[in-house]
């Protein structure tokens with residue numbers, strides 16, 4: 001059956017129920033309930049996750065925050081101490097810089113969605129190991145399938161390399177648009193790196209990347 005035929009059949013079935021006086025149907029499922037409901041359900045399902053060793057030292061699974069129907073999703077590496085304590089992504093010093101970077105291209109955190117490649121804090125803020133990234137990857141994929149962003153802004157080498165499945169350094173990956181699913185991925189430096197390396201050249205490159213992401217966002221948003 002074609003999609004149009006299936007929709008006609010569904011409409012006829014719903015009309016049939018309405019004519020019988022049925023006012024509401026107990027329809028359930030993420031697809032029918034919409035992205036906000038689907039994300040809440042995914043977050044609830046992840047509470048207490050023990051699929052990798054990062055569960056051992058974490059306090060909170062930091063799922064993500066923002067607009068469930070965002071056309072732009074920002075993906076960092078993993079939660080730090082502040083994020084682990086508050087249960088929200090990018091709320092520490094790096095998060096404050098990220099907020100400023102986004103504002104510099106007229107993007108607010110309410111308009112977009114922010115998450116990380118791993119959802120539990122690596123001890124001592126070390127990089128997540130490949131097996132930890134692999135354990136958490138299905139949860140990120142599920143989230144992206146729900147939100148269906150047009151543009152992904154990936155922060156730093158760990159998240160970018162994991163998403164693009166490459167070992168190329170961030171310095172070579174940034175500054176261009178990578179096809180990603182039905183949209184595009186634009187890599188840039190992690191704000192924590194920019195805080196550690198306050199050289200003007202890195203800031204200028206990050207600014208160029210943000211302008212590129214904003215251009216793609218304006219061109220592709222729904």
Ligand code: SF4
Pocket residue numbers: 046049050051052053054055061118119120132135136139
């Ligand atoms: S990092 Fe991801 S896979 Fe590992 S325990 Fe946390 S939620 Fe589960």
